[in-house]
Amino acid sequence: MTSFAMIEAAAARMAGHIRQTPLLHAPLLDRLAGRRVLVKAEALQITGSFKARGGWSAVSALPPGTGVLAMSSGNHAQGVAWAAAAHGIKAVILMPSDAPAVKIANTKAYGAEVVLYDRATEDRDAIAARLAAERGLALIPPFDHPQVIAGQGTVGLELAKQTASFGLGPTDVLVPCGGGGLAAGIALAVAQKAPHLRVRTVEPMGFDDAARSLASGTWQRNPSTIGTICDAITTPSPGQLTLPILLEHAGPGLTVSDAQALQAVAEAFTHLRLVAEPGGAVALAAALFTPGLGDTVICVVSGGNIDPALFTQSLQV
């Protein structure tokens, strides 16, 4: 179980390696949203997403020299691959063969061995278990791991510090949610350091397992994990470790359409000069397009690894 002390310890291990990302805002974006929108720009993190935090946290907590195995459609893969290379250890990454080309290429470029599998016909978990056993690798899952959650929680520590002088009242922190590692980590951190901040998960419409799980109080599943451009954040269900944390600390979940996510990508380009991927932009989309939020909203833009063709499409909407 992830504790606040583990988040602080992860932050200490990250010093000098993980970037403190800026909290951006733009007058013309605020006007569009009709509220003040503060954007935690994790797309500017090393490897282009917050996943470098969890990767670094998990790798740096292992006995030195331990090789690692991760399963990921992309951002977790790059985070773990980079962290492993920086620690001088072996990384094997199991990726679906239909993952975005840029994510596969970058994972290899960081020095990892990439093993592809077919999402439709092969059993990812069985392949992972076999590889880990055969080669003596430590498994670093994308969210259900105490040190991964602790690493993602360092975003919350930074948010608490970066907004300390703002005199904020109760304020929502909108967080893109796949398995819930980032949302849970931030929720734990701000519960301790900035209890006026409340995490709310944001998901693509039709893939709202976290929102339904939060509403019902127990794990709900998505009928499918394909069929949205927000590929980075589609998981079958919230994590075993993450949902209990979210049930304790998070507010009701939000959803946005693919069109809204794509428009948020375009608005981040125009007003923040920030490259976001659709799954990474869902919280910005919610900040821009959800009625009834407060005068100030914080949102995390969690990643910016997007194929040029899709980015171009977002600019033509």
Add this chain to the structure above:
Amino acid sequence: MTSFAMIEAAAARMAGHIRQTPLLHAPLLDRLAGRRVLVKAEALQITGSFKARGGWSAVSALPPGTGVLAMSSGNHAQGVAWAAAAHGIKAVILMPSDAPAVKIANTKAYGAEVVLYDRATEDRDAIAARLAAERGLALIPPFDHPQVIAGQGTVGLELAKQTASFGLGPTDVLVPCGGGGLAAGIALAVAQKAPHLRVRTVEPMGFDDAARSLASGTWQRNPSTIGTICDAITTPSPGQLTLPILLEHAGPGLTVSDAQALQAVAEAFTHLRLVAEPGGAVALAAALFTPGLGDTVICVVSGGNIDPALFTQSLQV
């Protein structure tokens, strides 16, 4: 004449208004360049370029309530318009009618009155002088103004602080150069605070008035200011105030092709998740593609206000 004390005073007036922009780097970008490339991301500045600094510095140094007039093809326009609005004063911006649409739209959105003129047939300076006299406005030129140079120099203060722990030896700081306000300001700041850093101007090939002026020791002119995609940094000649500063403190000027600038825009997208405009990316282009630079190079990405069509073009190269 701009002094170091004026730069520090400008920084004090900016506190809480101007963003301290991050110094980014990316492992895969370093590999591409064959050296360590540290990127000062001024495209993430309020209004999308470093010009917000000079605008704020100049406006905040005026007697309260004084309205302002600026001439600009875009980034200076937005910087002054934003700073004026934040100070509650009137801003009139004189822009060429062929300036990028996004820059004209944003300048208006910040609340400025935009007056368009035809670059080919009308005399910009005469129009500006008439407007300033008729309406009692203070002229804020884009670079030849002591407080504008002081404002841009705050980038140098930040660079000195952000690289203080790196143990750098003599290191080049590559700076996109139009009239030379940014390069001169940074040169003044680092001469005092980090004398191992040396500013070098970067310009588009064929528009290398600063490089030729630095080489010859006196003002040289471009034969034309049209015919490059780096529209943000084409000026007839270095400034009366900026060139003497650069002659004292800067190294030899560099140039890059339009194709290299456009490729740098694409690399910033892929590896830094940063939106850059071509003129703002020339120093990154030089860092990536110039043989013979040192093991570590600092470059300023000075702006990110780019029309979607041109950005799309950069991604297809």
